[in-house]
Amino acid sequence: MFTKTIKHFVGRLFSAPPSGPRRLGRDSHGIDRRNVSRHAIKVCEVLQQHGYAAYIVGGAVRDLIAGLPPKDFDVATSATPEQIRPLFRRARIIGRRFQLVHVVFGQEIIETSTFRAPTSDTQETDEHGRILRDNLFGTHEQDAARRDFTLNALYYDPMTEEVIDFHHGVADLKNRVVRIIGDAETRYREDPVRMLRAVRFETKLSGTIAPSSREPIKRMAELIEYIPASRLFDEMLKLLTCGHAMDCLRHLREVGLHKGMLPLIDAIFAQPGGEAFVELALARTDARIRAGKTVSPSFLFGSLLWKLVDQRWREGTSRGESRIQALMNAADSVMEEQTRKLAIQRRYQSDMREIWFMQPRFERATAKTVWRMLDQPRFRASVDFLQLRAEAREVDSVLAQWWMDLANADDATRADMIETYQQQNRGASNGTRRRRHRGRRPKTDAAVPDAGGA
Secondary structure, eight states: OOOHEEEEEEEEHHSSSSSOOEEEEEHHHOOOOOGSSSHHHHHHHHHHHHHHHEETTTTTHHHHTTTTTOOOOEEEEOOOOOGGGSSSSSSSESSSSSSEEEETTTTTTEEEEEEEOOOOOTOOOOSSBBBBBOOOBOOOHHHHHHSBBBBGGGEETTTTEEEESSSSSSHHHHTTEEEEOHHHHHHHOOHHHHHHHHHHHHHTTEEEHHHHHHHHHHHHHGGGGOOOOOHHHHHHHHOOOOOOOOHHHHHHHHTTGGGTTTHHHHHHHSSHHHHHHHHHHHHHHHHEEEEEEEEOHHHHHHHHHHHHHHHHHHHHHHHHHHHHHHHHHHHHHHHHHTTSSSSSOOOHHHHHHHHHHHHHHHHHHHHHHHHHHHTTTTHHOOOOOOOHHHHHSSSOOHHHHHHHHHSOOHHHHEEEHHHHHHHHHHHHHHHHHHHHGGGGOOOOOOOOOOOOOO
């Protein structure tokens, strides 16, 4: 206990600023005010006009300095939630563990939090040290000490265009070093999600985690299991949609964090072509992210788990199960095992199953069923998934391209394609009946066009 107290003190000592915060002008930090959300600027302006300190903080400042487009903008202020809310027409107080205010401007929400005080022995924690409730308000300097990493403890004043840096975060950011503020073990116990964030920032910035911040992660990785499932799912999505998903996954495996989130990934990578398939899927995800397009969590997790589903599907059919029943059993078993650790939301589970169950229908569809398949809600996602499987050489690329052309066509073109296909099916059926006299087993239905794999 005494050793841990000394470590905590030393960590706080070396993370504390030697002579107050540094105030960096635009020439030093490089932020262009034109790239800052006008609504975040408005929140800061209103709060400052009413006598409160207010700054854009955290990830937005980090990304702006790093030359990356921020996903959202947060504000930190000396005003309490009750003082913030009356100043804006559309604002609501949210949160139980951390109470804050959402200031709403159309589709954009500016999350506005009050400066936090340091942790104390009186705060409610669980048996592992994770803080359960934290609504102790403090000073600007205390709030900076409460931030997780030095590169997130940066405050941008849009009025003066200065960055206030308490913990040399700008230097760490420019050197691409991810460094936790204070004693790493204590800070990870307070919130184990910080270990996941360390990996995400390391990957996103193509940087490194400072040795003192990296060392405890592998031996503390099991704490991830005590994070609420919904919060863990959100963090996993951030990891996989940061634009460097495969690198994130590899880094998670290096430090053992994947066992608390994607416990099946080792088994998936052990499958023939498993790692290559996941890499293809995540490369597509990264490309969409960089192009500013949305990513479907259903498609993402469906791709991650597919190779294990496919392997169990094949095992089921080899035991004599029908193709559809074998696929349903495989999907159920994989989903059950995965959700013991990472609770994928039910709506995403349903979508994943639809995408998986559509795959054998593509390979054995008859002309009569094509129009019905077009009406399925997950049809386009399923076709995209078929394209992914074709790229991995699981199915014939001609088959996948036919369905993609059908998905992209207008109604008139679709009608022509299906009519042509129906004529081809009739010819295949006639040829099949003639071959029966030579003792060959007839096909039960025709494929669109010739299907391969799976």
